Amino acid sequence: MAKFQCVDELVKALHPIDPVYCLRKKSLKLAANWFKNNFPGDVLYAIKCNPADLVIKSLIKYGISHFDAASIDEIKLIKKISPSSTIYFMHPVKKESSIREAYFSYGVKAYSYDSKEELEKILKVTKNANDLELFLRIQASNEHAEIDLSKKFGANNNEAITLARVGRLKSKLFAFSFHVGSQCMHPIAYTKAIRNMGNIIKKSNIFPDIINVGGGFPTTYPDLYPQPIKNYFKEIKNAIKKLNLKKEPKLICEPGRALVAESGSTIVKIELKKKQNLYINDGTYGSLFDAGTPKFIFPTKAIQIENIPSKRLIPYSFYGPTCDGLDYMKGPFMLPSNIKTGDYIEIGQLGAYGMSFRTNFNGFYSNQIHEINDKPIMSIYEADDNYNIKTLFA
Ligand SMILES: Cc1ncc(COP(=O)(O)O)c(C=O)c1O
Numbered sequence: 001m002a003k004f005q006c007v008d009e010l011v012k013a014l015h016p017i018d019p020v021y022c023l024r025k026k027s028l029k030l031a032a033n034w035f036k037n038n039f040p041g042d043v044l045y046a047i048k049c050n051p052a053d054l055v056i057k058s059l060i061k062y063g064i065s066h067f068d069a070a071s072i073d074e075i076k077l078i079k080k081i082s083p084s085s086t087i088y089f090m091h092p093v094k095k096e097s098s099i100r101e102a103y104f105s106y107g108v109k110a111y112s113y114d115s116k117e118e119l120e121k122i123l124k125v126t127k128n129a130n131d132l133e134l135f136l137r138i139q140a141s142n143e144h145a146e147i148d149l150s151k152k153f154g155a156n157n158n159e160a161i162t163l164a165r166v167g168r169l170k171s172k173l174f175a176f177s178f179h180v181g182s183q184c185m186h187p188i189a190y191t192k193a194i195r196n197m198g199n200i201i202k203k204s205n206i207f208p209d210i211i212n213v214g215g216g217f218p219t220t221y222p223d224l225y226p227q228p229i230k231n232y233f234k235e236i237k238n239a240i241k242k243l244n245l246k247k248e249p250k251l252i253c254e255p256g257r258a259l260v261a262e263s264g265s266t267i268v269k270i271e272l273k274k275k276q277n278l279y280i281n282d283g284t285y286g287s288l289f290d291a292g293t294p295k296f297i298f299p300t301k302a303i304q305i306e307n308i309p310s311k312r313l314i315p316y317s318f319y320g321p322t323c324d325g326l327d328y329m330k331g332p333f334m335l336p337s338n339i340k341t342g343d344y345i346e347i348g349q350l351g352a353y354g355m356s357f358r359t360n361f362n363g364f365y366s367n368q369i370h371e372i373n374d375k376p377i378m379s380i381y382e383a384d385d386n387y388n389i390k391t392l393f394a
Pocket residue numbers: 046049068090091149179181182183214215216217254255256257258352
């Protein structure tokens with residue numbers, strides 16, 4: 001890993017033939033500080049989003065000491081870097097062997113469940129430990145999210161009543177958790193989820209020690225301008241206040257995208273230009289999965305080798321390097337009309353769910369990761385007081 005002032009300097013120095021993944025410590029610092037200073041509780045980083053060493057070490061340096069893990073390998077990764085970190089094993093369906101290792105070898109106390117079977121598994125494997133923190137994941141509407149996670153996990157309200165009662169009996173600390181879906185575009189989603197949780201509390205008469213409001217906090221993309229995240233936090237605080245709980249529960253959140261998206265970008269090379277289709281050297285089997293299936297439009301910046309970039313920006317689509325027709329990213333990605341084969345493109349907002357989605361399908365895989373010191377193409381943390389993100393999007 002080398003360090004560069006900006007992406008243009010990197011391209012000039014390396015003329016990379018494979019995709020290059022850029023990481024920005026400054027962006028991680030801004031985002032971590034912002035969450036720590038504004039969220040009224042503990043901030044857990046959702047490791048799945050980007051488990052790169054530099055990301056984890058930077059977040060720890062800037063004050064994030066709690067982590068949401070989905071697998072035993074994520075737990076091992078964090079414990080190797082920072083043995084004193086607190087880990088929450090928040091996948092509602094876990095392997096027995098992973099629970100065993102997490103509890104007995106790594107001291108993990110917090111586990112999520114959304115079914116009787118999973119709860120019994122956790123209790124059996126930990127030998128009915130008396131220091132468990134059990135998180136009941138309840139269903140939440142994902143109607144405001146760009147990525148729907150609601151079908152796969154979450155107990156419905158009827159199931160939740162019994163599961164809460166048993167969970168409370170078997171735990172040292174009992175919690176409710178939910179996820180409103182990733183890139184949630186309206187803060188009201190959290191109010192709805194908390195209100196629903198309130199119904200379960202009323203019906204079960206089980207009061208949580210902890211409420212985990214999950215991830216879902218949005219970043220920004222060229223066609224997605226969410227409200228400031230502060231509004232999301234206000235909404236959460238108000239909704240919890242309205243529950244009128246005798247004892248205020250501790251709050252935690254598990255941001256992924258909003259913490260790390262703007263810290264990362266991918267530099268790709270154009271291998272071929274066919275009208276407004278650019279054949280590039282990374283794609284949906286690399287760091288650009290979200291540009292393919294969920295059709296996210298990412299911000300782009302041209303790095304042209306010979307031409308002076310034309311001021312006329314036109315819409316392009318991308319094809320990735322593999323032979324699969326699904327390796328297609330519709331866009332539109334706005335780039336100069338005179339961009340051509342051999343030029344480079346920086347694609348922003350890929351610090352989240354970019355590098356972590358890479359495969360070596362068809363033999364295409366790059367592990368070139370470098371540190372960059374410039375500003376990301378788009379940023380919610382560097383926006384002005386009016387939350388004017390567009391000003392940064394040159
Ligand atoms: C349990 C859990 N927590 C947190 C996250 C992070 O979500 P986001 O990146 O939307 O903040 C996810 C993402 O899938 C998740 O499954």
